[in-house]
Amino acid sequence: MPFADLGLSDDLLRAIGDSGYTEPTPIQAGAIPPVLMGKDLVGIAQTGTGKTAAFVLPMIDILGEGRSRARMPRSLILEPTRELAAQVAENFEKYGKYHKLSMALLIGGVQMGDQIKALEKGVDVLIATPGRLMDLFGRGKILLTGCDLLVIDEADRMLDMGFIPDIEEICTKLPKQRQTLLFSATMPPVIQKLAAKFLTDPRRIEVSRPASSNLNIDAQLVETRSDKKRDVLRDLLRAEDVSTAIIFCNRKTTVRELATSLKRSNFAVGQIHGDMEQAARIAELDRFKAGEINILVASDVAARGLDIKGVSHVFNFDVPWQPDDYVHRIGRTGRAGAKGKALTLATREDSEAVAQIEKLTGTPIPRAGATSAPAASDEPDAKEAKDAKPARARRSSTRKDRAEAEPAAKTAKAPKAEVAPEVVTAVAPDRDEEPARSADKPARPSSRDGRSRRDDERERPAPARTPAPAPAARQQDAADEDGWNGPLPSFLSVSLGS
DNA sequence: AAAAAAC
Numbered sequence: 001m002p003f004a005d006l007g008l009s010d011d012l013l014r015a016i017g018d019s020g021y022t023e024p025t026p027i028q029a030g031a032i033p034p035v036l037m038g039k040d041l042v043g044i045a046q047t048g049t050g051k052t053a054a055f056v057l058p059m060i061d062i063l064g065e066g067r068s069r070a071r072m073p074r075s076l077i078l079e080p081t082r083e084l085a086a087q088v089a090e091n092f093e094k095y096g097k098y099h100k101l102s103m104a105l106l107i108g109g110v111q112m113g114d115q116i117k118a119l120e121k122g123v124d125v126l127i128a129t130p131g132r133l134m135d136l137f138g139r140g141k142i143l144l145t146g147c148d149l150l151v152i153d154e155a156d157r158m159l160d161m162g163f164i165p166d167i168e169e170i171c172t173k174l175p176k177q178r179q180t181l182l183f184s185a186t187m188p189p190v191i192q193k194l195a196a197k198f199l200t201d202p203r204r205i206e207v208s209r210p211a212s213s214n215l216n217i218d219a220q221l222v223e224t225r226s227d228k229k230r231d232v233l234r235d236l237l238r239a240e241d242v243s244t245a246i247i248f249c250n251r252k253t254t255v256r257e258l259a260t261s262l263k264r265s266n267f268a269v270g271q272i273h274g275d276m277e278q279a280a281r282i283a284e285l286d287r288f289k290a291g292e293i294n295i296l297v298a299s300d301v302a303a304r305g306l307d308i309k310g311v312s313h314v315f316n317f318d319v320p321w322q323p324d325d326y327v328h329r330i331g332r333t334g335r336a337g338a339k340g341k342a343l344t345l346a347t348r349e350d351s352e353a354v355a356q357i358e359k360l361t362g363t364p365i366p367r368a369g370a371t372s373a374p375a376a377s378d379e380p381d382a383k384e385a386k387d388a389k390p391a392r393a394r395r396s397s398t399r400k401d402r403a404e405a406e407p408a409a410k411t412a413k414a415p416k417a418e419v420a421p422e423v424v425t426a427v428a429p430d431r432d433e434e435p436a437r438s439a440d441k442p443a444r445p446s447s448r449d450g451r452s453r454r455d456d457e458r459e460r461p462a463p464a465r466t467p468a469p470a471p472a473a474r475q476q477d478a479a480d481e482d483g484w485n486g487p488l489p490s491f492l493s494v495s496l497g498s
Numbered sequence: 499a500a501a502a503a504a505c
Contacts, residue, residue, distance in 0.1 A: 081502060108504050131504040138504095161502050250500055274502055300501050321500065 006032045009061045011098035016057070019094060025050030030205040032058050035181060040202035042195050043183040049207050055151050055181050056091045059125065062149065064099045068122035072146035073104070076126045076174070078133070078167065080157040082107040082278070084304065085127050088153070092125060101125065108132045109278025116141050130158075130166040137173065144170070148178035155184035155191045164190060171198045185324070216334035219342040221354065221365040226347045230258070233317060234265055236343060237295070243312040244288070247297045248329045250318035258317060259297040268292070273299035303328040311335070316344035319353045323360040343368070 003016050003024050024032065027045045034041055035058035045051045059075060068074055079085040089105045104118040106128035115132075119141050126133070126147070136142050150171070152158070158167060171180075180199045184191050195202065224232045237245070249255045252273040259271035270284040270293040281301075288296045289308055296302070297317075303325050311333045320326045326344075333340025344365065346354055358364050 112505095129503060133504095135504050157502090163503075166503095252501075303501090318500095325501095 001029055007036050008032065008057060009064065011064075012057060012061055012095060015095045015097050018097075025054075025207075027051055027205060027207045028054045028057070030207070031055065031181075034203040034205075035059070035179075036061065038062075038179050040179060040199040041181045042187075042199065042202045042204045043181065044187060044204070044206040045183060045185065051153075051183055052088055052091050053095070055153075055183070056088065056095055059149065059151070060092070060096045060099055060101065063101055063124045066124075068102060068124045069146060070122045071119055071141065072143045073119070073123045073126040074146060075124065075149035075151070076128065076133075076144070076147050076170075077151040077153060078158070078170070079127065079129055080154045080161055080163065081301070081304070082109060082129055083301070084154065085129050089127050092127070103127060106132045106136060108135075109281075112136065130163045130170065133170065134166055137170075144173045145175055147174050150174055150178060150180045152180070152182045152194075155182050155194065156186045156188060159188065159190055164194065167194065168197075216338060217330055217340045217342050218334075219330055219344070219365050220368040221344050221346050222368045224345050224347060226349070229317060229345050229347075230261055232345060233258075233315060234262070236315070237262075237267060240313060240341065240343075242294065244291075244294050244308070244310055245296070245313040245315060246302065246308075246311055246329075246332050247295060247315040247317050248303065248320070249297065249299060250320065252299050254318065255297050255299050262295065262297065267295050269295045269297060271297045272302050274301045300325055300329070302332070308332065309335070310338065312338075312340060314340065314342040316342070319344060319346050319350040319357070321353060323353070323357040326357045327361065 001024065002022055004013055006024060006029065008016075027043060027049045031041055031043055031054040035055065043051065043054060045054075055077075063074060066074060077085075077088055079088060085105060085107050089103060092101070092103055101124040102118070102121070103125040104115055104123045104127070106115050106126060108129060108131050112132075112135075115136065119126075119136070126142075133142070137144070152167060155167075158164060180202075182191075182195050182199060182202070187195075222232060222236065233247070247258065249258055252275050255271050255273045259269050262269045270287050272281050272284050276284075284293075284296065285308070287293050300320070303320075314330050314333045316326070316329060320329060330340075330342035333342060344354075354365065
């Protein structure tokens with residue numbers, strides 16, 4: 001089913017077409033019609049499924065109808081992290097370019113002045129992290145009484161981060177008569193309760209877990225001893241053809257120490273973690289994007305939502321504790337059709353965490369072959385048995401849609417070492433390639449009667465519809481979901497459209 | 499076990 005059949009307006013279809021998309025992902029096909037009808041919705045889906053567009057697209061059409069009033073935002077999207085909020089704002093900008101909508105991005109770590117100014121002018125959509133929103137609300141800068149469309153995104157992550165009380169409080173400040181959309185990758189009891197309390201007769205759309213890996217990512221596990229990790233990493237950085245790499249650590253202190261250590265070894269290194277000032281985070285990301293540095297040592301603050309072009313390698317200096325985080329981390333490479341390599345350093349103590357990751361992805365992470373990396377070989381190996389997995393051939397068709405791929409010359413500055421990258425290449429089940437490939441097809445109105453039912457049931461006027469524009473030949477991919485290519489959006493209030 | 503998020 002093409003986007004044109006979902007009931008979206010022409011202007012929106014044009015913006016979608018400009019982005020090159022023709023086919024909605026399952027979550028989009030399932031969510032967009034009921035959202036346009038004004039229904040509440042529980043969407044069980046995670047990043048990589050096209051979830052963001054599933055609510056951004058219909059919201060643009062819904063909001064296209066009315067006008068904003070000073071200090072009374074018409075809709076609110078809650079995100080767990082600043083970076084995710086910024087990414088949603090990017091989506092609004094991209095798809096709302098033919099609509100005159102205004103938005104405000106309310107996140108911490110930046111000056112409040114511009115945010116307050118935007119609020120005073122009146123905005124159609126508020127994209128916020130809970131802390132700053134509550135802060136501004138407490139200062140009397142926001143009236144939520146006109147906010148009759150609420151999106152709670154990444155609800156389970158909000159739970160992890162202790163935001164549920166805030167969410168509940170925010171919900172009580174919104175009008176009772178409203179439309180609420182809740183998205184979550186999982187539905188633990190607390191989230192179910194939240195949904196039962198704040199949603200009315202919601203449609204439930206569930207998209208099966210995207211296979212957690214990407215065809216373009218060559219993932220390997222490098223077994224080592226914990227006291228040798230830095231040496232092994234340094235050797236890998238020299239041996240691999242690293243153009244741009246993100247190195248993930250589990251702790252902020254490790255990020256700091258490793259960054260310092262690599263700098264001493266003359267690598268062009270930056271760092272990012274949550275204890276840094278927002279300005280410093282942005283500055284480091286900008287240096288990284290500009291190629292001033294080609295290695296970024298990061299905490300999980302950078303695991304999700306960041307889409308930096310041309311990251312050739314992801315290294316896990318530590319095996320992440322949460323298997324989900326592994327998937328998110330390695331997803332920073334192999335984006336937009338480019339090839340990427342994800343190397344995870346694992347010690348014997350990590351075997352449980354590794355097993356969990358493999359359980360989640362359904363594929364063993366191939367062990368990097370008998371490299372001569374120091375200490376990688378002298379480790380008594382309890383996991384040898386799993387190694388039997390033969391290497392499957394790499395996909396033969398190479399997508400060439402990234403002519404602007406990083407010049408290989410921009411490699412690590414240190415001289416090459418003697419590590420033989422004799423490594424196993426495996427193909428993991430895809431996730432990003434074909435999101436439109438039917439997962440669990442969610443229930444939705446058939447395309448035939450969809451329109452008339454929609455028009456009957458809608459509480460809001462339907463946007464005008466005309467036939468679809470000529471489709472461009474590209475499918476929605478996860479880069480869209482996580483898509484955030486530019487610098488951290490400098491806008492706080494942006495007028496969409498011309 | 500950590501990280502994230504408001505000042």
